[in-house]
Amino acid sequence: MTSFFNVTDNHDILALQSRLTDVDPGVRRIALIELADLEEPDGLLWLVDRLADDSSEDVRAEAARLLEAWEDAPVVEALCQALTDPSPAVQAAAAQSLSLLKSEAAGQVILPWTTHADIGVRIAAFRALRELRFAEAAPAALTALEDADANVRREAVGVLGWLKQLDALPALARLASADPDTEVRRAATGALGLATDGQVLPALRQALRDHAWQVREEAATTLGKVGHVDAGPALIEALADDYWQVRLRATRSLGRLRYAAALDGLIETLGHRISNLRKEAALALGELNNPGAIAALQAAQDDGDPEVRKAVRIALSQLQ
Helix, strand or coil: CCCCCCCCCCCHHHEEEEEECCCCCCHHHHHHHHHHHHHHHHHHHHHHHHHHHHCHHHHHHHCCCCCCCHCHHHHHHHHHHCCCCCHHHHHHHHHHHCCCCCCCCHHHHHHHHHHHCCCHHHHHHHHHHHHCCCHHHHHHHHHCCCCCCCHHHHHHHHHHHCCCCCCHHHHHHHHHHHCHHHHCCCCCCHHHHCCCCCHHHHHHHHHCCCCHHHHHHHHHHHHHCCCCHHHHHHHHCCCCCCCEEEEEEEEHHHHCCCHHHHHHHHHHHHCCCCCCHHHHHHHHHHHHHHHHHHHHHHCCCCCCCCHHHHHHHHHHHCCC
């Protein structure tokens, strides 16, 4: 990379020059911080130069962190290049700065890096594009759902989810049930909450039977978000899941759906030994707006947990 040294007549920057080129990397790093505080365009060139060429990984990492506030195309390109730095610390700093960018123009620079040979680069590129909500990243994310690396697939799911890509629902449904990685299945299951109708219910019902409880928990939550009444029977079954976290999300979703047939299951959950479940059951019973829950709620008014008692009061106020 061509050095930008001596291209400025800015006196504040010139005053820092001897420290920016000091043999001690600690001195150079502090000088970079002071340089960034000046917020001068000429100083930006120095930061880019040090990110690419400084012999110290600490200085390069500091430059990557300091460039987070700049969204000029050369800076974004330099940060993308830094994803290939031999130092993990520099890679991480560059990835963090890229994830903080907000301009659509930055997305155009980052997009080609989604096909880089290095897995870490692809991960960081998709993570940055997700935060940007960059619509043009959707085709690349769809392609990346077939990536050999699970982390890349998970980040691609995140991009599609944030972009609300309804045409991606079939591919996401496939991942939710068939991907070998638990976290990918969980992320894909959550992304199915984009649906506004019952088209994803079969995939979510299958996810509710996944061998990993984290996927089942996500499925129980997403069924509530989709808001289709046909999700009710599967959620009632989930009230008997071996993991209380799944039961809790199913309880919450049944309340959200106001699924009348859940009355008996929710009343039973109101007596569960785990207080968080009792609280959610009380709130869900209030949402059902069924007088048949009043007796059970009244009996729970003396629950030993104050949060449960509060939820019971809220529920009774909805029913009386």
